Amino acid sequence: MVIAVDFDGTLVCDEFPSIGEKREETFLAVTKAVLLGHKIILWTCRTGELLDEAVAYCAENGLVFDAINDNLPEHKEEWGNNCRKVYADVYLDDKAAHESVFPQFLWETMLSEHDNVKEVLEKLAPDSGC
Numbered sequence: 442m443v444i445a446v447d448f449d450g451t452l453v454c455d456e457f458p459s460i461g462e463k464r465e466e467t468f469l470a471v472t473k474a475v476l477l478g479h480k481i482i483l484w485t486c487r488t489g490e491l492l493d494e495a496v497a498y499c500a501e502n503g504l505v506f507d508a509i510n511d512n513l514p515e516h517k518e519e520w521g522n523n524c525r526k527v528y529a530d531v532y533l534d535d536k537a538a539h540e541s542v543f544p545q546f547l548w549e550t551m552l553s554e555h556d557n558v559k560e561v562l563e564k565l566a567p568d569s570g571c
Contacts, residue, residue, distance in 0.1 A: 445481075446481060446484060449461065449486075451533055453468075460495065482506060
């Protein structure tokens, strides 16, 4: 699955041009999506230095993107072009829905793609042995 995620108001509270407080649950859900093998595109209006700051912030917090404001390389190759609209299966943006719905929606969407939910959950949160 390809997930396009906005930065300001979605991964962090909207304090543009500053970086707002991290939205822990959404950030965690997107980070776990990476662990499950999903592709993540940062889809933001930020450019230049402000974009660089957002990308660095995410990397410092364990989230590295497969593409930034761009289509995935494999899609550009498959299509033979790079259209202006970023292709994704899921778009997470605070302008489309309240950020409080993102974690639950993303969990349900990710888990629905896996036949063995128990194995997926163990991968996300291994048994501590307690």
